[in-house]
Amino acid sequence: MEQTMTQKPSKLKIGLNRIFTYLSKPHNLVLLILGIVLSISTIAPIISIVLDTFSVHLGSVDSTNTGLISGYTLYNWIDLFTGSLNKLNLLMPLVNSLLLAFFTCLGAVVYGGIFAYLVTRTNLKFKKYLSSIFIFPYIMPQWTLAVVWKNLFNSTAVTGGANGLLVSLTGIAMPLWWCKGLFPCATVLAIHYAPFAYILIGGIFRNMDANLEEAAVILNTPKYKIFFRVTLPMVMPAILSTILLVFSSAMGSFPVPYYLTYSTLATKYVEMSVDRAGEASILAIIMMVLGVTILMMNIAATSGRKSYTTVTGKSGQISKVNLGKIGKYAFAIIFIILTFMTSIYPIISFAMETFLPNPGDYSFLKGNWNNLTLKWWTTSENVSEKGMFGQYGILYNSTIWNAYFGILFVGACCALLAGTIGMLVGYSCSKNRHSKWANYVNSMAFLPYLLPALSVGVAFYVFGSNMGIYNTYWLLIIAGTVKYIPFASRSALNSMLQLSNEIEESAVIQGIPWYKRMFKIIIPIQKASIISGYMLPFMSALRELTLFMMLCSQTKILTTLLAYFDEMGLYAFSSGINLILIVTIIICNTLVNKLTGASIDKGIGGS
Template structure:
């Protein structure tokens, strides 16, 4: 008699476990899962902390004084900020100023960078290589560089108080107050700082634009002006929109520029209110975050629904260039040469000069011809007995400065290694799972910190770090810098990984080559240039970062925050020396990387 053998069906739990194990057996899925959890904690965690801080009672702050509470939660901060007697000064005016600053910065950056991109890529303007190389300097240099240069150049004792700047000393011309302080100089400086964004994004479109579209319009006797506005301009609109979205968010969170040029924004108001009205200050940071998240939503909507412009006949190999004329190509080049030298080379000369003046900011020696008054004391004083140095040694002998210098180098190297590695893994995993909702979520989490104003991110990590006991440590600076700059590496890696054919790695999988060898022997060498850029951008950005770090540590811990310390002491020669050290360090690092790897921010746009 035959016995029926009945096979036992696997349980639903085992089926699910097998699916999970199969999913995790692919390295890109495991990487995606781990990074999704890590990025959610490091991005959403600080945001939750700062939102919670808006309803907490702060001992010694106005919410504790007026409610009589020493701990717990209250809505007093929200009510007072929006409806209190100081709502106009603490919220409405800074918000209006911030939006105006962001809007005018976007307009200036797009016009300046876009016009320059058009001239470099679509005309016969001379000296393109030189101009393209130095045009990007303002973005590489610290954000506050041009703000300080603006003060040293245009301030005067009659209009702004203090000593006369270079313009008054040389010509006697005194610029009006609106030119020296407020919205106009702040927007101008930020527009110059972010114009390389527009140049890179718009210039790339101009460089690779299909000339068939314009040629077809020309054959139909369409006027050149109509061709530009109806054909050329719509083609670059996606790049213009991307520039506006990125610059708007960055300008909203800018602290150094409006601080130096005396313009009240949400960022400067936060610093002013952070002690006496801590909860209300956190609300200001939340408002800036809301704008960042709204910008991310707009970016997603714009990129998913924008129009595509294509041609039936294929891509033309020619680029139609505009002839500026025999003299126009030189005149245009000279105009931009003057502008770029002023915004790129002059700041270095200015800061160097400041460190030799007996009274920094005072250029009266030029009119008196008293060149012998220049001094080396700010650099070479080896003791702390000179009263004019307020008990400090000269820059070359000042241990506080050099400890802070090596501190910022340490933070920059760690942020670079962590952000570059995580960003590369995010780009790899998301490119392998490009149609996955989880991959899209991880990609958004990696990119979100870039669209959040730097001050908001700094405030979030200040609250987060204080709650877990790591305030004023290198660890907190490294975590904040890594999260903030992962977008640089992730976007660079994602774009490069999407260019790789899947067959390349599949061939290695068939040969049973382990995942780590596939990464180090195949994928990374192929996309070496993009991956190195993903490491270098966080490094150089960290070296010049102030807004993100100024709340996270003491003023003497790293070099960028040490600037405020010396400014408060009145040692402006020291802060100018620090600016000079930072600029030279960043430019040297950028030049070394370009020399060793061939990577250059302006390559392929038309500067070579």
């Protein structure tokens, strides 16, 4: 009798079979590829900037003082932390950056939180208008309010130069601390990031169970105790999320401290980038470390055993606070004035600047209206005229329009790549939601958002210089894509988690290929969130300066060209560029709302 012997398969065959089975599922293959791509695109530039801190830079102080022309040295680290300029180049900018980030977070949470409470929990009037207009400062370029602040409050007596609008109208000159430094920088950035607090805190206020506060009222609990013991703990996750989103962004902000004359790590980097390139790279690393540290603190604060339940299922009622017949209009008028100054006046201000013979000089308000001019827009010849510096008017200036189409091209490419990658990250991570690899890929996709934009820009500057792609659209697109993937991935992940697996499984049973399932089922169902994932990177790229300013020449794209005209003293041109950018972004934002029905404030209380 012949006995057949069954041979046990080898471990290699078992391993290969498992790999083949794993990769036979499209979402697993996509997840593997994305994990590798995101790891390289995120980690490689960081490694480049770390190595740059040890490199010798020909013509820089490390080369001069060590006598080396190439290779590696510890001089940059030693000199920055222990040298004679330690206080000027490190300690003072570091302290200033921390103060700026702290007061920006405080201002954003207080301003945005109060507005969220009034919109969601009171009978405030004109909610729809106020809710829509409140998010404008975030939609507009970051430096917009900083420039408006200068034009409004600067004076010959205090800051030098021409008098601003306030002095021209009233003769009142604001003190120096109001015009330059920490206070205006923190105020401007707080207004810019307040929509974060409004969206996050407003969402919790809107869904909060009214019984929680009503029970405390029945027990005769004082109002201040109800606020600190009941209301505040429930909105704490939203406050911490706001701090996480705002802190690193404020710390890495360059345009606002630059325009309002405040020395931070970002402005100090730009000052040191030529003579002390290696030490400047260390400043960028410090900003990265601080951003990640805030993330770790946020995780530690929200991972404890505290319960932040706000929706219990027992009550969907929201108790509205009655502001009174006068109060509901009084608070509305206050916010109408505030939002006018932060959202509508900047557009009027930039438009006005382009018609002044001497931008920043508001003497025409005293009756010299005949001096207004169209030359900054329409000059097509005789560009040697005093003040034009050889530039054609905005409408005829090929440099401006080439830079405009350049930023549109970069924005479109960043949107296409970041939106697609973000959608695939959201899809593949939602299909492998309990996988450690999926959590890693999701974290790598979100990491660039936590890093200050300047640090990311510096990392790609070093990386691009080493790869020979500096001052190319390729480098701008790669850097922008990596930086903006978090917008698309978070939007896609949240929407994909809402889809039941049965929707796609029924198509698998019928033998429908993966690409058809994506284009015929998944994408059509969640098209609003997916389109938003494409449009957010596009609009972010249009108003980006901090990330791109180290990666290309000043005339390549519109945001860097704006800074160039400011340096040249051609403020009418920079104001015109600001106006063009704002109008373009508002049009794009409006189109997104009309095409997708999505709105940044929708569902909070403004709709």
